[in-house]
Amino acid sequence: xxxxxxxxxxxxxxxxxxxxxxxxxxxxxxxxxxxxxxxxxxxxxxxxxxxxxxxxxxxxxxxxxxxxxxxxxxxxxxxxxxxxx
Amino acid sequence: xxxxxxxxxxxxxxxxxxxxxxxxxxxxxxxxxxxxxxxxxxxxxxxxxxxxxxxxxxxxxxxxxxxxxxxxxxxxxxxxxxxxxxxxxxxxxxxxxxxxxxxxxxxxxxxxxxxxxxxxxxxxxxxxxxxxxxxxxxxxxxxxxxxxxxxxxxxxxxxxxxxxxxxxxxxxxxxxxxxxxxxxxxxxxxxxxxxxxxxxxxxxxxxxxxxxxxxxxxxxxxxxxxxxxxxxxxxxxxxxxxxxxxxxxxxxxxxxxxxxxxxxxxxxxxxxxxxxxxxxxxxxxxxxxxxxxxxxxxxxxxxxxxxxxxxxxxxxxxxxxxxxxxxxxxxxxxxxxxxxxxxxxxxxxxxxxxxxxxxxxxxxxxxxxxxxxxxxxxxxxxxxxxxxxxxxxx
Ligand SMILES: Cc1cc2nc3c(=O)[nH]c(=O)nc-3n(C[C@H](O)[C@H](O)[C@H](O)COP(=O)(O)OP(=O)(O)OC[C@H]3O[C@@H](n4cnc5c(N)ncnc54)[C@H](O)[C@@H]3O)c2cc1C
Numbered sequence: 170x171x172x173x174x175x176x177x178x179x180x181x182x183x184x185x186x187x188x189x190x191x192x193x194x195x196x197x198x199x200x201x202x203x204x205x206x207x208x209x210x211x212x213x214x215x216x217x218x219x220x221x222x223x224x225x226x227x228x229x230x231x232x233x234x235x236x237x238x239x240x241x242x243x244x245x246x247x248x249x250x251x252x253x254x
Numbered sequence: 255x256x257x258x259x260x261x262x263x264x265x266x267x268x269x270x271x272x273x274x275x276x277x278x279x280x281x282x283x284x285x286x287x288x289x290x291x292x293x294x295x296x297x298x299x300x301x302x303x304x305x306x307x308x309x310x311x312x313x314x315x316x317x318x319x320x321x322x323x324x325x326x327x328x329x330x331x332x333x334x335x336x337x338x339x340x341x342x343x344x345x346x347x348x349x350x351x352x353x354x355x356x357x358x359x360x361x362x363x364x365x366x367x368x369x370x371x372x373x374x375x376x377x378x379x380x381x382x383x384x385x386x387x388x389x390x391x392x393x394x395x396x397x398x399x400x401x402x403x404x405x406x407x408x409x410x411x412x413x414x415x416x417x418x419x420x421x422x423x424x425x426x427x428x429x430x431x432x433x434x435x436x437x438x439x440x441x442x443x444x445x446x447x448x449x450x451x452x453x454x455x456x457x458x459x460x461x462x463x464x465x466x467x468x469x470x471x472x473x474x475x476x477x478x479x480x481x482x483x484x485x486x487x488x489x490x491x492x493x494x495x496x497x498x499x500x501x502x503x504x505x506x507x508x509x510x511x512x513x514x515x516x517x518x519x520x521x522x523x524x525x526x527x528x529x530x531x532x533x534x535x536x537x538x539x540x541x542x543x544x545x546x547x548x549x550x551x552x553x554x555x556x557x558x559x560x561x562x563x564x565x566x567x568x569x570x571x572x573x574x575x576x577x578x579x580x581x582x583x584x585x586x587x588x589x590x591x592x593x594x595x596x597x598x599x600x601x602x603x604x605x606x607x608x609x610x611x612x613x614x615x616x617x618x619x620x621x622x623x624x625x626x627x628x629x630x631x632x633x634x635x636x637x638x639x640x641x642x643x644x645x646x647x648x
Contacts (some may be wrong), residue, residue, distance in 0.1 A: 180561075207622060218557075229354070231477065
C-alpha cells in the first residue's frame, strides 16, 4: 500500500462522519468539531484494522491524527513506507 | 453471522453456569440485603481466573476471547448485577492498561489484575459531573516528578475495596487518566449505602486531597485521557453491561417460568392464563433479540472492527431497556411475592434500572445512535448520487 492509497482509504473513513460534507486532506479535523471520544476510538480501530498495526501509547500525538494527510503520514511511517507527502 | 459456540466456549459456559448456580444464586439476595460482597467470593472468582479473564496469557491471565467474556458476564449477571459490576470495572481497568499503558505498566499491573491481587476501580464521575464526563473538575498538577490530585469522585463501584483506580482529571486544560493506588498519600474513601440497586457493589465516594501519584502512572498521554483511555474503557464497560443485562433478564425469565408453573389462581396454574403467556412470550422474544445484538458486538469486537463501538452501544441500550421491561414483568407475574425480598425478581428490577443509567445513560446512547443514523443516511445518499452520476457519464 502506498501513501495515496492510505490517504484515499482514510478520506473515505473520515467522510462517513461528516454528514455528506466534503473535507480536504489538509483540513484540521479537530477544528471541525467532529472529534469526540467515539470518533477517536473508531479512528484508532480503523487505522489498526485497515493498515494492520497497533496504535500504541507513544502514537498518541495530535499531529498523527490532525488531518487526513497526517493520518496517512502516520500510517505510512508505521508501515515503514519512508518519506511521503 | 455465525453464532455457534466452539467446544471450548460451550465448556466454559458450562463451568460459569455451574459456579453461578452453586456459589452465587443461593446467596445473592442476602448480599443485597447486607449491602456487601464477601471478600471470600471475590477471592474465589479471582482464583478461578474469571475476574481477570481479559488479561492475555503473556501477562499471566487466561486471555478470554470476546464471546467467552460475554458468556461469563451473562452468567454472573444472572446471579448478581452487583458482582457483575465488579467484573465490569476490573475489565475496564485491564482494558485501559492493555490498550494505552506502556510495556512497563502492563508488566507491572496486569499480572496482579489477572490474579485478583489487585481489584480495579474506575473513577470518572464526580458530584458535579455525570453524563458530561469530559468536563471533570478534578485537577492534576505535575510537581517534581509526581502528580498532585485534588478533587472528588462519586458512585465508584467497589470503591470501598478496590486498590487501584483509573482516575480522570484535567491538567492544564488537558484530560489525563492516572493509575492511583489506594494507599497513596491524600487518598480516602467513604462508603455509599442505601442505593436502589447494585446494593452489594460497595460504592464509595473518593476524596483526592493533594493525592500524590508518581509521574509514571499516567496512562496514554496528556490530552488523551478521556477520549482514548476513557473511550476504550467505556466501550469495554458497555460490552460487559450489555451481556450482564442479558443474564439479568434470563434470570428474571427463569424465575417467572418456574413461578407461573407453581402458583395457582382461578383453579389453574398462572401459566395457563393467556395474558401471563403473553408476558412470557414477549420476555423470551426480547431476550433473544438482545442476545443477537450481544453476539453481533462480540463478533465485531473479536475482529477489531471500528463499527464495534456503535454496535456495542446499541447492544447496551437495547439490552438494558429490555432488562428493565423483562424484570418489571417478572415482578408482575409474581404479584405481591415479587415485591417481597423473599424472591429475587424485585432485586432484578432494581438492578435493571441502574443498568439504564451506568456506562453512559440510555439518553446518551440514544443521542449517539441517532447521530450515527444520520451519518449513515448521508453516506447512503452520497453513494446514490455518485452512482447516478457515474451512470449518467456511462
Ligand atoms: C450503582 C452505580 C454505580 C456506578 N459506578 C460508577 C463507577 O464505578 N465509576 C464511575 O465513574 N461512575 C459510576 N457511576 C456513575 C454513573 O456513571 C453516572 O450515574 C452516569 O454517568 C450518569 O450521570 P449522573 O448520574 O450524574 O446523571 P446526569 O448526567 O446528571 O443525568 C441525569 C439525567 O439526565 C439525562 N441527561 C443528561 N444529559 C442529557 C442530555 N444532553 N440530553 C438528554 N438527557 C440528558 C441523563 O440521561 C439522566 O437521565 C455509577 C452509578 C451508579 C448508579
